[in-house]
Amino acid sequence: DSGVTQTPKHLITATGQRVTLRCSPxxxxxSVYWYQQSLDQGLQFLIQYYNGEERAKGxxxxxxxAQQFPDLHSELNLSSLELGDSxxxxxxxxxxxxxxxxxxxxxxxTRLTVL
Amino acid sequence: xxxxxxLGSHVSVSEGAxxxxxxxxxxxxxxxxxxxxQYPNQGLQLLLKYTSAATLVKxxxxxxxxxxxxxxxxxxxxxxxxxxxxxxxxCAVSQRGTSYGKLTFGQxxxxxxxx
Numbered sequence: 386d387s388g389v390t391q392t393p394k395h396l397i398t399a400t401g402q403r404v405t406l407r408c409s410p411x412x413x414x415x416s417v418y419w420y421q422q423s424l425d426q427g428l429q430f431l432i433q434y435y436n437g438e439e440r441a442k443g444x445x446x447x448x449x450x451a452q453q454f455p456d457l458h459s460e461l462n463l464s465s466l467e468l469g470d471s472x473x474x475x476x477x478x479x480x481x482x483x484x485x486x487x488x489x490x491x492x493x494x495t496r497l498t499v500l
Numbered sequence: 501x502x503x504x505x506x507l508g509s510h511v512s513v514s515e516g517a518x519x520x521x522x523x524x525x526x527x528x529x530x531x532x533x534x535x536x537x538q539y540p541n542q543g544l545q546l547l548l549k550y551t552s553a554a555t556l557v558k559x560x561x562x563x564x565x566x567x568x569x570x571x572x573x574x575x576x577x578x579x580x581x582x583x584x585x586x587x588x589x590x591c592a593v594s595q596r597g598t599s600y601g602k603l604t605f606g607q608x609x610x611x612x613x614x615x
Binding site (some may be wrong): 387420428430438443475477481485489490491492493494 | 536543608
């Protein structure tokens, strides 16, 4: 158990809908990262927050947005869902501001299925 | 831009045999390097990381990896495979000298261990 929690574990929804994925980092960790894992794209970095502020952005679609709240939990919002958004979404956390040497601890993921 | 190439999407070994999983990186500056393992239906777990100390890095579960700058490689090895090593392994890099720690992953290598 990494100490990172993600809810829900599974999510099944229809095209065009909007969903919210939630992540609670390890106690004391200030950075939260979101990754998408799909069969065709592999594991891709989406976005990073550090202590409530956006720190880095990757291949995140405009239909997707994220935020980190004062209690440090984070939410990833996916809207106007398409079939291709079906994937496993991981959250990771690290203790510091995202130095390249930081160990990222991964949650168990949320499996999103868009029908 | 950084990239990671894992040679061999599937590797199969016998129990007790040497495990060798290959990883090559492309980066203008030697990056920080990581190996993660993913067991079925679980998140990623860090095996080991190279952050410019010793070039031979020892990790958990008997795994080790050697950073070779001249070959831009960071191959993962284990002298004797165990059935419990069956999983998917990911090599990842993060950029040196930045204020963020996003990881760029390879495509993954599925390790199968035969009795």
